[in-house]
Amino acid sequence: MKKFLNSADSFLDDALAGFAAAHPGLSVDPATRVVTRAGGAVPGKVGLVSGGGSGHEPLHTGFVGAGMLDAACPGEVFTSPVPDQVLAAVRAADSGAGTVLVVKNYTGDVMNFRLAAELAADEGLRVETVLVDDDVAVRDSTFTAGRRGTGATLLVEKIAGAAAARGGDLAAVADTGRRVDAASRSFAVALTAGTTPAAGRPGFDLPEDEIEVGVGIHGEPGRRREKLRPAREIVRGMVDAVLDDRPVERGREVIVVVNGLGGTPLSELYLVYGEVAARLADRGVRIARNLVGDYVTSLDMAGCSLTVCTAEDGFLDLWDAPVDTPALRWGV
Amino acid sequence: MKKFLNSADSFLDDALAGFAAAHPGLSVDPATRVVTRAGGAVPGKVGLVSGGGSGHEPLHTGFVGAGMLDAACPGEVFTSPVPDQVLAAVRAADSGAGTVLVVKNYTGDVMNFRLAAELAADEGLRVETVLVDDDVAVRDSTFTAGRRGTGATLLVEKIAGAAAARGGDLAAVADTGRRVDAASRSFAVALTAGTTPAAGRPGFDLPEDEIEVGVGIHGEPGRRREKLRPAREIVRGMVDAVLDDRPVERGREVIVVVNGLGGTPLSELYLVYGEVAARLADRGVRIARNLVGDYVTSLDMAGCSLTVCTAEDGFLDLWDAPVDTPALRWGV
Numbered sequence: 001m002k003k004f005l006n007s008a009d010s011f012l013d014d015a016l017a018g019f020a021a022a023h024p025g026l027s028v029d030p031a032t033r034v035v036t037r038a039g040g041a042v043p044g045k046v047g048l049v050s051g052g053g054s055g056h057e058p059l060h061t062g063f064v065g066a067g068m069l070d071a072a073c074p075g076e077v078f079t080s081p082v083p084d085q086v087l088a089a090v091r092a093a094d095s096g097a098g099t100v101l102v103v104k105n106y107t108g109d110v111m112n113f114r115l116a117a118e119l120a121a122d123e124g125l126r127v128e129t130v131l132v133d134d135d136v137a138v139r140d141s142t143f144t145a146g147r148r149g150t151g152a153t154l155l156v157e158k159i160a161g162a163a164a165a166r167g168g169d170l171a172a173v174a175d176t177g178r179r180v181d182a183a184s185r186s187f188a189v190a191l192t193a194g195t196t197p198a199a200g201r202p203g204f205d206l207p208e209d210e211i212e213v214g215v216g217i218h219g220e221p222g223r224r225r226e227k228l229r230p231a232r233e234i235v236r237g238m239v240d241a242v243l244d245d246r247p248v249e250r251g252r253e254v255i256v257v258v259n260g261l262g263g264t265p266l267s268e269l270y271l272v273y274g275e276v277a278a279r280l281a282d283r284g285v286r287i288a289r290n291l292v293g294d295y296v297t298s299l300d301m302a303g304c305s306l307t308v309c310t311a312e313d314g315f316l317d318l319w320d321a322p323v324d325t326p327a328l329r330w331g332v
Numbered sequence: 333m334k335k336f337l338n339s340a341d342s343f344l345d346d347a348l349a350g351f352a353a354a355h356p357g358l359s360v361d362p363a364t365r366v367v368t369r370a371g372g373a374v375p376g377k378v379g380l381v382s383g384g385g386s387g388h389e390p391l392h393t394g395f396v397g398a399g400m401l402d403a404a405c406p407g408e409v410f411t412s413p414v415p416d417q418v419l420a421a422v423r424a425a426d427s428g429a430g431t432v433l434v435v436k437n438y439t440g441d442v443m444n445f446r447l448a449a450e451l452a453a454d455e456g457l458r459v460e461t462v463l464v465d466d467d468v469a470v471r472d473s474t475f476t477a478g479r480r481g482t483g484a485t486l487l488v489e490k491i492a493g494a495a496a497a498r499g500g501d502l503a504a505v506a507d508t509g510r511r512v513d514a515a516s517r518s519f520a521v522a523l524t525a526g527t528t529p530a531a532g533r534p535g536f537d538l539p540e541d542e543i544e545v546g547v548g549i550h551g552e553p554g555r556r557r558e559k560l561r562p563a564r565e566i567v568r569g570m571v572d573a574v575l576d577d578r579p580v581e582r583g584r585e586v587i588v589v590v591n592g593l594g595g596t597p598l599s600e601l602y603l604v605y606g607e608v609a610a611r612l613a614d615r616g617v618r619i620a621r622n623l624v625g626d627y628v629t630s631l632d633m634a635g636c637s638l639t640v641c642t643a644e645d646g647f648l649d650l651w652d653a654p655v656d657t658p659a660l661r662w663g664v
Contacts, residue, residue, distance in 0.1 A: 002523040004563040004600040015599040018606025022624045057598040191334040231336040263595045265631050266389040267347040268336040274350025292354045299597050330661055
């Protein structure tokens with residue numbers, strides 16, 4: 001394993017210390033590992049909290065800031081935060097208007113966030129949970145019952161975050177988040193496996209001429225292994241998998257994210273985006289907004305995911321709303 | 333080699349087509365491979381043009397937009413654009429106020445941009461050239477006489493771009509760019525080599541427990557190979573190399589870029605940034621602004637570079653000025 005680290009044990013704390021140093025507008029509590037806006041909870045605003053295992057950066061810490069998350073609780077690499085850490089994030093985000101938890105559908109996350117929500121309720125805090133389960137590759141997987149939660153998390157956090165910033169109440173913000181998840185589908189392909197600091201070796205073996213089609217963001221197995229093919233053919237399979245799961249009518253507008261999994265050059269992601277755009281055009285789908293880059297990663301995995309979200313009522317307006325976070329910034 | 337591509341021959345054009353599809357505010361001429369703002373040259377404003385071999389994305393195409401470049405001319409991967417392509421970019425950027433060319437110091441780039449400047453002058457266009465040569469690792473290298481141009485290119489393009497946007501004349505914008513280069517020093521470390529689509533295999537061999545200290549952005553050899561060590565020790569060497577080349581007085585403010593070379597997870601870059609900040613604090617240097625992320629890459633190389641630029645008169649104000657490009661966006 002070759003990584004920039006001091007020791008596997010201190011990796012997360014060292015990375016969070018650097019994150020805190022780089023972003024004076026944010027605050028990292030080294031005791032709880034909760035990342036918040038330096039100004040604290042916004043009075044009267046519904047809080048938005050997310051978290052999960054580390055290793056998917058910029059998700060979630062890079063999405064803390066105005067217009068998106070109020071707090072993030074990063075667990076150890078590929079390991080859910082414990083309930084007490086999630087509870088600390090809820091306390092930090094709550095200003096009396098209640099808090100929405102955005103939870104990717106992995107068994108450990110679901111359990112720990114549920115326990116945290118119960119602990120928060122015991123303290124009189126109002127909490128709603130939005131479960132993200134957008135990955136159409138497999139139903140039930142390593143660590144998951146049902147579909148996995150992956151790239152759509154970014155869309156849920158941005159759009160629900162904008163709804164909260166505009167003064168939506170707890171039920172409305174949670175409903176917005178759930179509508180985004182319901183409108184979103186994702187599919188990922190890996191060319192190589194990522195390496196966790198603790199394991200020190202790639203999470204799975206993949207022959208030099210094969211790809212994992214439908215991979216999860218922790219390297220979970222997908223639908224099948226295939227020989228490496230031209231990008232156009234790989235992308236066609238990704239687009240079709242997404243649209244076959246949730247058909248999109250011709251003429252409909254969508255938000256598209258072509259997301260790098262950590263080890264893929266930006267030039268390749270743009271190449272993939274071009275193929276996605278061409279295939280969607282073939283199927284009569286119109287791209288209203290797009291993002292191309294590394295947003296929901298799997299350490300240094302080479303590969304990418306595609307997320308398509310139909311532009312339901314209000315989504316584009318909320319997508320365009322100002323956001324000021326380390327990883328997404330516009331309108332400010 | 334495992335990459336998302338249709339063929340090595342069409343890689344650049346396919347990637348540019350995807351880039352154009354993703355960014356409707358920009359325009360890509362498939363014939364000349366010149367990227368411009370969709371609105372064309374800004375009347376009365378000095379034009380800013382850069383380019384060089386592809387494979388370093390988002391540099392330079394991702395820096396085209398308001399507050400930064402007017403045009404970029406990407407060559408084939410790791411290959412300088414030819415003079416005619418550079419000339420096409422100058423023509424596209426020129427609105428009568430003259431054009432500044434930002435050129436990284438590689439022999440091919442220097443020669444081709446010089447020829448293009450002469451061709452432009454023959455057409456009556458006024459051109460000034462800013463040479464970027466910030467990399468302190470080696471004096472003379474593969475493809476280079478003198479120091480290599482690397483991470484500081486981003487700083488030159490942002491700060492000179494802001495000077496142009498504010499109405500600086502040709503001499504003033506070029507002078508600003510030269511002052512940024514003079515104030516900047518960089519140093520990079522590779523953990524792995526990148527793979528070009530044409531070669532299909534890593535650009536150099538590096539044993540599993542070794543790193544290349546002082547690597548160039550095309551995989552050029554650095555100062556030496558070392559055993560992998562804790563990040564704190566590696567970073568100390570990088571900071572000291574930069575400050576030994578150009579000492580920074582105690583109490584001085586600097587802009588710091590911790591730049592990923594393409595294959596390194598963001599969490600590791602933040603960890604590196606934390607160590608950089610600690611080492612600079614030890615040496616009494618104050619970080620006024622920072623960037624952490626992939627800006628000047630080397631395909632899928634794992635590694636990072638450090639750039640330190642002293643905050644000379646006006647630099648921070650120009651740094652903070654609005655910028656609206658695919659890879660850098662704030663204030664808009």
